Structure formats: C-alpha cells, structure tokens
Amino acid sequence: METLKGSRLLLVEDDVRIGSLLRSELQAKGLAVTWAQNLAEARATTHDQFDLVMIDLGLPDGDGTELVREWRNAQAEIVIVILTARGEEIDVLVGLDAGADDYLVKPVRLAELTARVQAHLRRSSAALGRGDSFLRVGELGLDLAARRVNLGSKELKLRSREYDLLVRLADDCGEAVRRETLMDDVWDVNWFGSTKTLDVHIAALRRVLAEAAQQTRVVAPTITALRGFGYRLDP
Missing domain, CATH: 3.40.50.2300 (Response regulator)
Structure with missing residues (x-):
C-alpha cells in the first residue's frame, strides 16, 4: 500500500x-x-x-x-x-x-x-505525473501536462475520471476499445464493482461534448457504443 x-x-x-x-x-x-x-x-x-x-x-x-x-x-x-x-x-x-x-x-x-x-x-x-504532451482529435485538444481539454476555444469542465476516460479513448482514436480494457486502464485491473460506472461516465462525457459543440458551433468528436464490445472515439 x-x-x-x-x-x-x-x-x-x-x-x-x-x-x-x-x-x-x-x-x-x-x-x-x-x-x-x-x-x-x-x-x-x-x-x-x-x-x-x-x-x-x-x-x-x-x-x-x-x-x-x-x-x-x-x-x-x-x-x-x-x-x-x-x-x-x-x-x-x-x-x-x-x-x-x-x-x-x-x-x-x-x-x-x-x-x-x-x-x-x-x-x-x-x-x-504524465509527461508534457498534447493530443488532438479534430477540434478537440487535450493538454496532458495541464489536464485541460478544449473544444475549439472553449475549455471543458471534466471530472477526474471523465478526463482520464476521454484521454484513454483519444489515445486510440478511431479504434474500438473493449469495456474491460477501459475499466482496467481508467479505473484499475483489480476493479471489484459494477461496470455501470463506465456507462455513467460515458454518458456524462457525451453531454459535455454536445453542450460545448452547441455553444461553440464546432463539431465535437463522438463516442460510439459498440454493442457487446465497448466504445470508440470518432473524430
């Protein structure tokens, strides 16, 4: 410990x-x-x-x-x-x-x-402790050193796990990521609880992205659910 x-x-x-x-x-x-x-x-x-x-x-x-x-x-x-x-x-x-x-x-x-x-x-x-780096998915920018996310000119207010989940999906943008992989990487390999927490955080991320897109009139990436498999972030 x-x-x-x-x-x-x-x-x-x-x-x-x-x-x-x-x-x-x-x-x-x-x-x-x-x-x-x-x-x-x-x-x-x-x-x-x-x-x-x-x-x-x-x-x-x-x-x-x-x-x-x-x-x-x-x-x-x-x-x-x-x-x-x-x-x-x-x-x-x-x-x-x-x-x-x-x-x-x-x-x-x-x-x-x-x-x-x-x-x-x-x-x-x-x-x-992540190094100084930056990810971009379309109009979405993720500053990994500062743990900040912007859609166009608007900074998104994300909870800690929402941010971690978005970064994990962005790391494999355009690729399907298994539910088990997301739980292991964002939560922990020793996770004991329900995976419903993943779905709740995905839903919250979708709301934040949709609201920001509406406010900025910028196209936001979409999180696609893959039934029986997991999720994919599409730019």
Whole structure:
C-alpha cells in the first residue's frame, strides 16, 4: 500500500463504530484521515486539500449526495467514493451521476475497500505525473501536462475520471476499445464493482461534448457504443 502514504482522505461517516474502524485501518496504511460525522462538519473542510473523499449517503443532517455534488463542483480533480448501505441500482446511478468516481455498498470487506482506495490514488498520482504532451482529435485538444481539454476555444469542465476516460479513448482514436480494457486502464485491473460506472461516465462525457459543440458551433468528436464490445472515439 505504498501509494497511500502521505495522501489525505476525508471520511464522512456518522456511524461511530464504522468510522473508527475505517479511520484506524486507513491510518495504519499511512493515510492521513480527517473524519467528519455529518454534513456540517464535512462542509467545514471544503477549503482543505484532500486526495480522496469517502462519503456515506445516510447522514443525520441530510443526504450525502448533496455533498458529492458540492465537492465535485469545488474540486474537479478530487476522487470521490460513496460508501453506503443503499444498494439499489437507481441509488448507484444517482450517486455516480452526482459526481462520484466509485460506489461501495456496506458491508464491505476492509481488504476490498483499501484496494479500491489504493487503485484510485494510484490512478490520480499517475495522471498527475504524465509527461508534457498534447493530443488532438479534430477540434478537440487535450493538454496532458495541464489536464485541460478544449473544444475549439472553449475549455471543458471534466471530472477526474471523465478526463482520464476521454484521454484513454483519444489515445486510440478511431479504434474500438473493449469495456474491460477501459475499466482496467481508467479505473484499475483489480476493479471489484459494477461496470455501470463506465456507462455513467460515458454518458456524462457525451453531454459535455454536445453542450460545448452547441455553444461553440464546432463539431465535437463522438463516442460510439459498440454493442457487446465497448466504445470508440470518432473524430
């Protein structure tokens, strides 16, 4: 778990037993953990810098989904993980659509949870360490060093995993990429969860590209779904 050391995590969890256990486990792995037990305490930390935020949805003073949206709007690059007892498909889709990168359903094995946290932190660290380079797909420009994307003259506001997914598709522009390959490369080879998170992020990317194309009157690349296989970015 070397990639955890020195990273900062905000844990938003109202259950004292679960919160204590998670904080102890993650601190033992070298992570600096700040624990908030409700929305108010979590909101008081919004100006702090965290690498990852882990949020429960059923909080005593409101729904954690609100916090997911707030953190996503405040810090586009931050990794957000939902950890909740709500396991219905609609809850998963709403949570991911609100801006979460991952969705874990309680009870979850500690080994799985720490592996997922490690995978997210490793992905973020690798992305920040990419060399100075630039990709272009038609009118879409991707500055890999600055993690910025422009369509024509407009800069797109992308969540961290949306950006990583777009870069991965752009790397093989015009070629079909398997779902499993996208999950391995953008999330992690040890991914335990549903691949629906891929579809949610694809849908979000399509919305951003379509809105930017309409505003700039520039033709945007399209993301084509290949039934039973994966996706392809077409310039």
